[in-house]
Amino acid sequence: MARIHTFSVGFCTHPACIALRGAGLQPRVFPARAYLLETRHGLYLWDTGYSARFATETCGIYAPYRWVTPVTYHHEQDNLCHQLDKLGVRAADLLAILLSHFHADHFAGLADYPKRPIYASTAALASIKELSGIKALFKAFVPGLLPSDFADRIKPFEAKTPKPLPNSLAPFRSGWPVDAGEEIWAVPLPGHAEGHMGAFIETDRGWVLLASDAAWAPESYRELRGPSELSFVVQHDRKDYFRTLARLNALYMAGIQICLTHEGG
Numbered sequence: 001m002a003r004i005h006t007f008s009v010g011f012c013t014h015p016a017c018i019a020l021r022g023a024g025l026q027p028r029v030f031p032a033r034a035y036l037l038e039t040r041h042g043l044y045l046w047d048t049g050y051s052a053r054f055a056t057e058t059c060g061i062y063a064p065y066r067w068v069t070p071v072t073y074h075h076e077q078d079n080l081c082h083q084l085d086k087l088g089v090r091a092a093d094l095l096a097i098l099l100s101h102f103h104a105d106h107f108a109g110l111a112d113y114p115k116r117p118i119y120a121s122t123a124a125l126a127s128i129k130e131l132s133g134i135k136a137l138f139k140a141f142v143p144g145l146l147p148s149d150f151a152d153r154i155k156p157f158e159a160k161t162p163k164p165l166p167n168s169l170a171p172f173r174s175g176w177p178v179d180a181g182e183e184i185w186a187v188p189l190p191g192h193a194e195g196h197m198g199a200f201i202e203t204d205r206g207w208v209l210l211a212s213d214a215a216w217a218p219e220s221y222r223e224l225r226g227p228s229e230l231s232f233v234v235q236h237d238r239k240d241y242f243r244t245l246a247r248l249n250a251l252y253m254a255g256i257q258i259c260l261t262h263e264g265g
């Protein structure tokens with residue numbers, strides 16, 4: 001059974017109602033989480049959170065990203081490598097970095113893990129191919145955050161054959177096992193961003209879904225209450241978003257634990 005270690009790697013602030021319709025205008029903190037997944041066969045990272053590079057790379061045409069999502073990140077205490085170090089884990093110990101999608105708050109730390117294989121979905125990879133400038137900005141993608149050898153290290157989740165998931169995870173029927181022991185399963189959670197993925201993790205306390213940005217607040221899947229309509233200017237597909245939310249609601253009703261990247265700030 002895998003163990004999940006959860007880290008907050010910086011945070012940004014927004015009015016609460018952007019993340020959850022009707023939640024008011026008061027500012028709310030949205031931590032950028034990353035997860036260390038400790039399996040029988042080795043260690044994986046799910047997303048990276050922010051890094052010091054976020055501030056240096058969001059300049060010029062990408063500066064509005066920093067203005068729209070004001071980020072608080074203190075390198076000494078927030079840097080994920082420093083946090084992993086406290087557990088005795090070094091970058092070289094990781095078998096791979098698994099990315100839910102290519103919004104900067106999920107992959108800004110990628111260059112801190114040299115030579116590690118990087119997994120993402122085929123659609124997510126296609127969506128950032130040769131993407132730059134204003135088009136990238138509107139997809140919350142900052143190309144300078146990718147390591148220079150990114151193309152040599154990337155592998156699509158879908159390179160493996162999909163397999164059926166246990167019936168207890170309905171309405172999710174199949175996924176892509178990531179690790180040799182099949183304790184991590186990548187699954188599509190479409191709507192938020194092109195190729196947006198989550199992962200089911202088999203732990204000794206049952207299955208847990210790392211649902212990434214499929215919602216920004218637990219009330220969304222518990223009450224089927226979406227974010228502000230304004231947020232769909234930057235989210236990928238409103239219809240898919242609510243379809244995914246309904247699937248999360250079914251899991252929640254069945255007692256499966258769901259972890260959202262930005263909840264609980």
Ligand SMILES: [Zn+2]
Pocket residue numbers: 101103192193213
């Ligand atoms: Zn996102």
